[in-house]
Amino acid sequence: LCVAYDMTGEKKYLDACTRWADMMVDYQRQMKPKGAYYLNYGKFRQPGEDEGWWFVADASTIASAVLAVAVRAEGEQRKKYLDSVRSFARLVIDNYVGEGGGIADGFWSFKGEWWSSTATFGTFLFHAYAETKDPEYLKVALGCVDWMNGHDFHKSEPPAFKSLCPPVLLYVFEFYAASLPYLESGSPRRETAEGHVAEALKWLADNQKGRGAKTDWEYLQKAKTYMSGLPYVVYLLARQLPKYHDQVAEADRELRYVTGLLFPGGEKPRLTN
Structure with a gap:
């Protein structure tokens, strides 16, 4: 929808994006831990709950989408969305960056660095750096590259890495x-x-x-x-x-x-x- 707005200039597409982003920010303010996005599927952690599974990988795709809306927003609305993605980035950087540079997937049975959370959070960080120029984002994102580069895509290493x-x-x-x-x-x-x-x-x-x-x-x-x-x-x-x-x-x-x-x-x- 963001790209549809870019290509056509029709405000209805951007309006749909901002309604969704507003909803995600409202959910985020209720989530535990602070900064988490509500995944909005399955029986996983709900707003206001302090137990249940929650995944960095899935939440990172939400963060990337909120960031995409922020890039196209203005004024206080833009600030609200950027504050939201910064809060998510802070949560993950402070708690889920592994020694090898990869990213753990949050509240899940496997606690180590994982391919999907490393990929989606790393993608989000590169785009967030492009918008904010926060050097910490680039440093962590490059660590994700190093972790991914260290694997052989011919070999599966479950559960951390799939071929x-x-x-x-x-x-x-x-x-x-x-x-x-x-x-x-x-x-x-x-x-x-x-x-x-x-x-x-x-x-x-x-x-x-x-x-x-x-x-x-x-x-x-x-x-x-x-x-x-x-x-x-x-x-x-x-x-x-x-x-x-x-x-x-x-x-x-x-x-x-x-x-x-x-x-x-x-x-x-x-x-x-």
């Missing part, structure tokens, strides 16, 4: 795309990150059905719907790495395939998970 699969590609490589403007050209950190990007793009070439791949991925099945979001990641990576600009055409092909699944014969899409 390449659709959800890892979506969240981790959205994160890498956000990180690239802040990784010094030619540095070991940058070279390792770009090596992982090359590996991810090869996985996509081997597994996307829009390119003719013969795989078992069913795009509309629960937990496999991440496949339909992966063209977005390719667009992000191609924007940051011109040598992969040819991948835009491949992402377009995949997006047309997904559209065909959702609108078979031009009919309205079926409800899916």
Whole structure:
């Protein structure tokens, strides 16, 4: 909706965004611990409760969305949203940054650094740094890059790290795309990150059905719907790495395939998970 507003200038899109952001800030003010966002699904921690599971990974995507609204807001409204995301960042930085630079996932059975919370919180921090220039955000975000760079995407290390699969590609490589403007050209950190990007793009070439791949991925099945979001990641990576600009055409092909699944014969899409 934020992008729809950018492209059309129609205020109805931004109004919908601010109504949602206002709701999330209102929920946040009731949450324990201070700074947490209400996930608004399942039976996990509710506003006002001081027990129950709560996840940094999921909350970080909310923070990124509130930040996206803040960027387009003005005056006191902008300040309210920025204060909200700063409060969330403070909560996570003070409590969930691990010794290796990765991010733990909050109130959950696994207490160690985890791939998804590292990816989504790291993505949020890079965007938050771009807006606020808070050096602490950049320092922690680069630590997330170091943690992610230290893993082999061919190997699964449960539960901390999964090998390449659709959800890892979506969240981790959205994160890498956000990180690239802040990784010094030619540095070991940058070279390792770009090596992982090359590996991810090869996985996509081997597994996307829009390119003719013969795989078992069913795009509309629960937990496999991440496949339909992966063209977005390719667009992000191609924007940051011109040598992969040819991948835009491949992402377009995949997006047309997904559209065909959702609108078979031009009919309205079926409800899916």
